Amino acid sequence: MSPRSGSGWQLVAILIAFLVMLPVLALVSFAAQGSPGLWSHLFRNVLASALGQTIILLSGVGVIVASIGTVTAWLIAGFDFPGRRILGWALLLPLAVPTYIIAYAYLDILHPIGPVQTLLRDLLGYDSPRDFRLPDIRSMTGCILLLGFVLYPYVYLPVRALFATQAANLLEASRTLGAGPLRVFWKIVLPLARPAIAAGIALALMETLNDIGAAEFLGVRTLTVSVYSTWLNRTDLPGASQIALVMLVIVVSLVLIERRARKGQRYAGTARRHLPLARVRLRGPAAWVATILCALPVLIGFVAPASYLVQHAWRRYVFSGIPTGLWSEALQTALLALIATFIAVVLGLLIAAATRLQPGPVTRFSVRVATLGYAVPGTILAIGLLPVIIFADRQLTGLLGMWGAAAPQLILLGSGAALIYAYVARFLAIAVGGIEAGMTRVPQSMDHAARSLGQSPAGVFRHIHMPLSRASMIGAGLLIFVDCVKELPATLLLRPLNVETLATRLYGEAARGTYEDASIAALLIVLIGMVPVFLLSNRI
Incomplete structure (x- = not known):
């Protein structure tokens, strides 16, 4: 094979795809090793309840994110009202708050002796939580509401982008024919936005399925929580693998479902230049209703929990300073995320070049297989990686023993290499998507x-693609770094x-009930998470 033929790039893409899917293949193999009666036991005692709660949670979150994301995107794109310019980018802010931090914050904010219920009792004249208290947030309803108000930007972002890029001709024609705003929304806007809504809902539901902290804190036993508890509490790896396959x-x-929702749907265009969508100026009560509808998700999904974290982080700092070991943990977090980000960007660059x-x-x-990792929850990747990493550790230990060197038993698991592998496999799709978008320019x-001047495919890649893709590489790297910092399920299961x-x-800290001791760490995560939000707001 000639090195100038470029066929080696295909082998690179195949190899990377195999490495990403290796944990899933291992998961299938390991799950088959379970005892004959294990599956029936899991179905009777674990899966029936966990699967039912998972379906209810996904259904509820899907309805909320679709409603909030679509309505706010339409209001921001189609109307002018007080605060629209600020709310347009502020609606992205909940993306900076991981779901487990939202749960951790609201457990304290809405506690029976917390600030909200205490204020309500004072206003209503009650003296004790026994006399008046709100419904417990530790419930399925509470989990659905909190996750919905954090994950709606996954729908808001693509739907708003669609409204901004599609021609306004249909909307203007419907208005001139006398259709009111509600009729335009139901007959024109929703059908136009359906593919973007479906794509956003799918992403939000994948994040919901990947969640472990919020569901566990709020008392909802999803499949993800069941995998974690089955593995660690019962030391039942085959059982955990089988539950993970159900999740898969x-x-x-x-x-x-998301792809079928978009099947055959295309946007027709003409040679005429697309007209920008003319925003309708709202006045009076309608303007303030629009402002409230757009401000409420920002208040619940970001302002309230962020204000809580700032307040408690300051109190914790004044009382006892920086918690012991926090800077060491921040350094370990940054180091693991940086290594995974570098590897993911390099692999993403190679896949984009192969394409x-x-x-x-x-x-x-x-390429499609290599980017499926983002759709696989971190728990599944972690469970699938275990047999692979254990096998590799045994081989490395035996090899070192043959050479007469000291043979540690947990080389990859103990060094964090397994966790970095999981980060790269899960977030490689971000690198591929960002860098491919840069290369298309x-x-x-x-x-x-370059080829006519004698450059090989590798030379074209090195001298043209890499320099001109630097900006997209940096943008993708920032997003991956933030996601690695926020990732909880894979980190819990694979950390050294x-x-x-x-x-x-x-x-x-949240599991022990000592929320205030974790407030500074939570605030640092939120501040890091605001980086991609500002990047996205600048693009908008």
Whole structure:
């Protein structure tokens, strides 16, 4: 095979796809090793309840994120009202708050002796929580509401982008024919936005399925929580693997439903230049209703929990300073995230280059498989990685023993390599998507000119694609870094012994009920999470 033929890029894409899907393949193999009566026991005592609660949670969150995301996107894109400019980017702020931090904050805010219920009792003249108290937030309803108010930006962002880019001709025609705002919304806007809504709901539901902290804190036993407890509390890895396979079936079903929702749907355009959507200026009560509808998700999803974290972090700092070990945990968090980000960006660059330099059905299929990791919850990746990492550790230990060197038993698990592997496999899709988008701006004529001057495909990649994709690489790297910092399920399951990150510290403190001790760590995570929010707001 000639090195100038470029066929090696296809092998690179296949290899990366295999490494991403290796944990899933191992998961299937390991789950088959369970005892014959294990599955019936799990179905009777674990799966029946966990599957039912998971379906209810996904259904409720799906309805809320679709409603909030679509309505706010339409109001911001189609109308002018007080505060619209600020609320347009502020509606993205809940993306900066991980779901487990929202649960951790609201458990304290809405506690029977917390600030909200105490204020209500004072206003209503009650003296004790026994006389008046709100419904317990530790419930399915509470979990659905909190996750919905955090994850709605997954729908808001693509739907608003669709409204901003699609031609306004249909909307203007419907208005001139006398259709009111509500009729335009139901007959024109919703059908236009359906593919974007479906895509956003699918992403939000995948994040819901990946959640472990919020569901556990709020008393909802989902499949993810069941995997975690089955593995750690019962030391039943085959059982955990089998539950993880059920989760994987749900994830694949969500992906197929989302693609089927977009099947055959295209946006027709004309040669005429698209007109921008003319915003209707709202006045009087309608204007303030629009402001309240857009401000409420920001208040619940970001302002209230962020204000709580700032207040308690300051109190904790004044009372006893920075918690012991926090800076060490922040450094470990940053180090693990940086290593995973670097590897993911490099692999994403190679996959994007393979798509550019050697397009074809094999390459396209490999790229699709390599980017499926983002749809696989961190818990599934962690469970699937275990047999792979254990096997590799045994081989490395035996190899070192043959050479007469000291042979530690947990080389990969103990060094954090397994956790970095999980980060890369889960977030590689972000790198591929961002870098591919950057490469599409490089004209093909530049590739042809370089090849005509004697450059090999590798030379084109090194001298043209890499320099011109630097901005997209940096943007993708920032998003991956933030996601690695926030990732909780995979970190809980694969972190080395005696290693804490900001996310696991927060989880541990919240599990013990000492919320105030984790407030500074939670605030640091939120501040880091605001980086991609500002990047997205600048693009808007």
